[in-house]
Every structure is written in structure tokens, then in C-alpha cells.
Amino acid sequence: MSIELRHLAGLCLLCLAWGCTPAPSNPIDSNSGSAGAPPMANEPGASADDPAASPQVADPVSRPRVRVAAASDLRFVFDDLREAFQAGHPGIDVEVSFGSSGSFFAQFTQQAPFDLFLSADLDLPQRLVDRGDALPDSAFEYALGSLVLWMGAGVELPGGIDGLDLLKDSRVARIAIANPEHAPYGRASMAVLKSLEIEDEVRPRLVLADNVAQALQFVDSGGASVGLVSASLAGDPRLQGRGRGVPVPTELHPPLRQGGVILKWASSPEAARAFCEFLVSAEGRELLRSHGFQLPEP
Secondary structure (H helix, E strand, O other): OOHHHHHHHHHHHHHHHHOOOOOOOOOOOOOOOOOOOOOOOOOEOEOOOOHHHOOOOOOOOOOOEEEEEEEHHHOOOHHHHHHHHHHHOOOOEEEEEEEOHHHHHHHHHHOOOOOEEEOOOOHHHHHHHHOOOEOOOOOEEEEEEOEEEEEEOOOOOOOOOOOOHHHHOOOOOOEEEEOOOOOHHHHHHHHHHHHOOOHHHHHHHEEEEOOHHHHHHHHHOOOOOEEEEEHHHHOOHHHOOOEEEEEOOHHHOOOEEEEEEEEOOOOOHHHHHHHHHHHOOHHHHHHHHHOOOEOOOO
16 A cells, blocks of 8 residues: 555544544634534534434333533543443443533533533533533543644644744644634633733634544644644544644643533433443543543542
């Protein structure tokens, strides 16, 4: 197989993993909206095993299932989590859809058909509890996220400049971040720019993605020169040779404390609770750590 074909095959696999959303042709500033509408659970971009694609009434005699609405920074670790959980709970099915935490939160006003919400922050799960859309004793913290500045292998960058200094250089034409309007990683990215005192300078060069996984896709496809993305995505082995990441000091943004909650209309609260308990178990925490997440105190 030629080098070109191997590169194309690799890109196709990554596009499948990310939802295959095309990169925008022009930068988008914060006043002109995101690159496309926020992904609804039953629109393209959701997981292939998306339970919201054809909502069904649960059969009381069927196997219990946990329908998970998961922040997109969990995309590469989730298969490992599901496999390990089901090894100990073979009678429970786990289905997942990925997207931005804020977009999922908006869908819960219409009781979107999910049982468990895994957010990229703690605020949204607590707000669901406060407004009565989640079980009051079910909120929990499962991970700490972190940012890296991701640079694609095929992107030409100014010589003699590296790391976060690239954000300050006007020759870096496009910088991808998750949309801060509905993505916690996007808000953290804007906090980084503010801490570096370049927020206003950089704003015209921002390319806003629906979620942090799409921000990484934009850089990989050439739609952006660099991107502020999650360490959990950038460190995945599937990206080896496709670029490199520079860790962003955590003091430049508020902590990305990630939490979950069981929704009030969960079809099987017991099954959802079992999955939550697995996430904070020693096995679940080790899988999260191995995929680039930091861990809260147990």
C-alpha cells in the first residue's frame, strides 16, 4: 500500500471515530455562531450505536441497558470502559452517544432518551439535580480533564516559534477550539487565551467546533493550524505520527472537573448506578488515567 493510501486510510478511520464532520472553510468568530448546529443525539455525528436514533419503549422483560450521553473527550476511552464494565456485568447493555455537554443539557429539557449523563464539567449535572431532572443523590465526579495545544504533522508553522507562543503569532491563521457557548473545554480554552492576555487579538482567528473532538478533527484535516484540545483525545495511540501536543499549564484555566448524574427518567436506575460505581472504582479510574485523564481524590 502506498504512503498516500495509508494516510487516506488513517484519516478515514479517524473521521469515522469523530463523526466525520467537515471542517469549515473560513474562521468563525465568537459572534457568528459555531461551525454548524450543535449535534443533537439523533443527528449525524452521534455514535453509531446511538439509542436516540429510534427511541423505543423499554421492554420490561428485556436486558437492562444504560443509555449514556457522554462528553466527547470520552470518545477514545469509552470502548475500554464499556468492555471492562460488561465483563463484570454481562447482563447489562451499554449504549453511548458523544457530543458537547451543553448540547446534551439542552436536550434534557425534552427528556432526551438517555439514562446517564457524563459531562465535561460538574456544573451541568448539578443543575439537572437542582431543576429536578436527575436523581438527587446520583451526582458524582469521575475525572479531571486537561488541555494540550495540538499541532498537525502536515501543517506548516512559523519557524523558531513553538508551544503556546504559536497562539500569539499572527501567521498561525486558524486556531480550533470547542465552542465556549456549550462546551466546557471551549470555556477553558478561552480562559487560557485570557490568561495569556491575547483573547481579543486571537478571536478573529478562532475556528469554533461543536465539541473538543471536532476541534481535534479540524486540525487533523487541515481546517485549522493548531487547536486547544483535550489530553484524553490527543494522547490516543491512533494519533501517533499525525501530530504532537504541548501540555497547557493547568493554572491558565479553571479546573476541568468532570461529573455525571443519573437522569430522572432512567429506564433502569440500578443499571445506571452500577456503571457509575464502576467509573469511580479502581479499575475504572485506571482506565481513565491511562487515557490521559487526571483523577480526583477518591
